[in-house]
Amino acid sequence: MQVAPEAEKNMRTLILITALIPAAFAARFGTVEQLPTDQRIAACQKAIAENPKDASKLDDLASAYLQKMRETTDFSYVDRADKLVQQSLKLQPGHFGGELLHVEIEMNRHHFQTVVTLTGALTKSTADDVRPWALMGDALMEIGDYDRAATAYEQMLKLRPGLTSYNRVAWYRFVTGDPEGAISAMRQAVHAARATPENLAWCLVDLGNLYFKTGRLEDAEVEYKAALQVFPHYHPGFAGLGRVQAARHRTAEAIANYARAEAIVPMPEYAGALRDLYLEDGNAAESKKQEQLLDVVDQLAKANFENTDRTLALVFADEGRHLDRALELAQNELAFRQDVYTYDALAWVLFKNGKVEQAREAMKKAIAWKTPEPSFARHAKAMGM
Numbered sequence: 001m002q003v004a005p006e007a008e009k010n011m012r013t014l015i016l017i018t019a020l021i022p023a024a025f026a027a028r029f030g031t032v033e034q035l036p037t038d039q040r041i042a043a044c045q046k047a048i049a050e051n052p053k054d055a056s057k058l059d060d061l062a063s064a065y066l067q068k069m070r071e072t073t074d075f076s077y078v079d080r081a082d083k084l085v086q087q088s089l090k091l092q093p094g095h096f097g098g099e100l101l102h103v104e105i106e107m108n109r110h111h112f113q114t115v116v117t118l119t120g121a122l123t124k125s126t127a128d129d130v131r132p133w134a135l136m137g138d139a140l141m142e143i144g145d146y147d148r149a150a151t152a153y154e155q156m157l158k159l160r161p162g163l164t165s166y167n168r169v170a171w172y173r174f175v176t177g178d179p180e181g182a183i184s185a186m187r188q189a190v191h192a193a194r195a196t197p198e199n200l201a202w203c204l205v206d207l208g209n210l211y212f213k214t215g216r217l218e219d220a221e222v223e224y225k226a227a228l229q230v231f232p233h234y235h236p237g238f239a240g241l242g243r244v245q246a247a248r249h250r251t252a253e254a255i256a257n258y259a260r261a262e263a264i265v266p267m268p269e270y271a272g273a274l275r276d277l278y279l280e281d282g283n284a285a286e287s288k289k290q291e292q293l294l295d296v297v298d299q300l301a302k303a304n305f306e307n308t309d310r311t312l313a314l315v316f317a318d319e320g321r322h323l324d325r326a327l328e329l330a331q332n333e334l335a336f337r338q339d340v341y342t343y344d345a346l347a348w349v350l351f352k353n354g355k356v357e358q359a360r361e362a363m364k365k366a367i368a369w370k371t372p373e374p375s376f377a378r379h380a381k382a383m384g385m
Contacts, residue, residue, distance in 0.1 A: 037071060037198070040064045055092035058084045062101050069108070071198050073265045078108050096126055103135050110308075110336050115139035123155075130160040137168055144338040146176055146369060163192035167203060170210070175340060177370035179214050186210055201231035208240045213374055217244050235264040242273065251281050268297055272315035291319070298325065308332040310345035317345075317352040327353055340366045340376075348379045359383055 035043060044061035051057055062081040069077035082105050088098040103118045119136035126132065137152035153172055157165045166189035174182035186207045193200040208223030224240035231237070242257035255277045262270040275290035294315060301309065310333045316326035330346040347362035360383050367376055367385075 037064060037068050041068065053091055055088040055095060055098060058088040058091070059097040059101055062088070066101070066104060066108070067198070070202075073267075075108075078105055081105055096122070096129070100131055100135075103132070107135055107139060110142075112139040112142045112336060116143075128159060130156050130164060133159065134164050134168060137172070141172065141175065142337050142339055144340065144343075144365075146172070150176075163189055163199065163203075166192060167206070170206065174210060174213075175369060175371050177372065179210065179372045183207070183210050183214070197231045198234075201227040201234045201237060204230070205234070205236045205240055212240070212243060212247075213372060217247055220244050233264060235261040235267075235270075238264070239267075239270060239273075242277075246273065246277060251277055255281065266293065266297075268294060268309070268312045268315050271297070272318060275319065291321070298322070308336060310337070310342050313349050314345050317349045320352065323349070323353050340369055340371050341373075344373070344376050344379060347383070351379070351383055356383065360385060 041061065041064045044057065044064050047057045048054070048061060062084040065077040065081040065084070069075060069081075081101065085098050085101045085105065089095070089102070092098065099118070099122060103115055103122065106114050106118065115135055116139045119132040119139070122129075122132035123136065133152050133156035137149045137156060140146070140149035140152060149172060153165070153168055157169060166185050170182045170185035170189060173179075173185060186203065189203045190200065190207055193203045204223045204227035208220040208227070211217075211220035211223060221241065221244045224237050224244065227234055227237040227240070238257045238261035242254045242261065245251075245254035245257065255274065258270050258274045258277065261267070262274065271290045271293045275287050275294070278284070278287035278290065294312070298312060301307070301312075307328065309329045313326040313329040313333070316322045316329075326349045330342070330349045333342050334346055343362050344366035347359045347366055350356075350362060351359035363376075363380050363383055363385060367380055
């Protein structure tokens with residue numbers, strides 16, 4: 001299989017993660033924290049050079065690296081942050097800032113049960129800080145423990161209503177079947193996110209996604225455009241526009257925006273969408289190139305021993321290709337995540353593999369919370385449910 005060198009280079013930067021911590025968590029108060037991320041990193045590096053044994057300075061740079069990871073989807077920044085946090089905790093064992101960053105790193109590595117355990121200890125030692133409750137709720141959402149997630153988020157909201165809280169409450173409400181409540185909370189998150197462009201863009205895209213999933217395409221388009229106004233070149237904003245345009249059968253525009261998103265960060269869902277759009281547009285050659293890119297993604301994942309990816313599993317299932325590999329990816333994902341989205345992916349892959357009864361059992365778990373996700377309804381209908 002031949003792939004253009006530039007495409008292969010881009011693919012080597014791809015990080016196969018689909019459940020990032022909401023970027024809103026990174027919003028912190030203070031002059032340095034409100035700088036553009038690259039300037040923030042430079043300022044933190046300078047501060048460390050002046051005082052290399054200050055644990056708080058190491059924490060500040062680690063936090064900036066995690067913010068950079070959220071903006072670029074470059075997972076190497078998590079490894080850089082981890083090294084700094086290890087140094088920080090050696091200098092000042094057990095200090096809260098370092099321990100909290102350690103938890104955030106574990107969250108990014110999808111060690112969700114570990115996060116639940118670690119945040120449980122942190123909430124006992126520092127019960128009035130909102131951040132451990134937020135991370136605990138996030139991890140519980142990922143493992144599908146929605147009742148306990150509600151308890152964690154309730155405590156979080158009680159301690160500090162604001163960006164961190166509203167963003168998560170919105171997601172919880174959507175997943176548990178309250179789309180209007182989700183939209184209301186996300187609007188509050190947007191209002192609270194004004195100080196930090198990337199965080200605001202994240203919330204605007206999330207609001208756009210909620211509008212899109214509830215059929216409000218015009219409202220969704222407005223929010224995606226607003227995200228790109230405050231944070232140009234924000235790949236989820238371009239992808240959101242592409243999604244709306246595809247739904248309106250504006251194929252050429254959809255292709256252009258998905259291509260912009262893919263050029264920034266070549267996510268599997270972008271390649272999958274482009275593959276279908278090029279087919280719809282009658283461009284079989286470009287469609288085939290997207291399939292090749294997806295195959296490169298999977299080859300790189302295998303080379304790095306990455307064998308969990310529900311998004312890639314769904315794309316392969318939709319395309320009717322590599323169904324054995326899709327099932328492997330979805331089943332392995334279930335070992336880490338037991339949320340409704342993982343059960344939906346598993347159900348769809350099982351169905352495409354001809355395992356209809358097993359698919360229906362998994363689909364029952366996916367729709368148990370009445371999540372108003374359009375793909376859930378499509379998949380369930382295809383299974384005769």
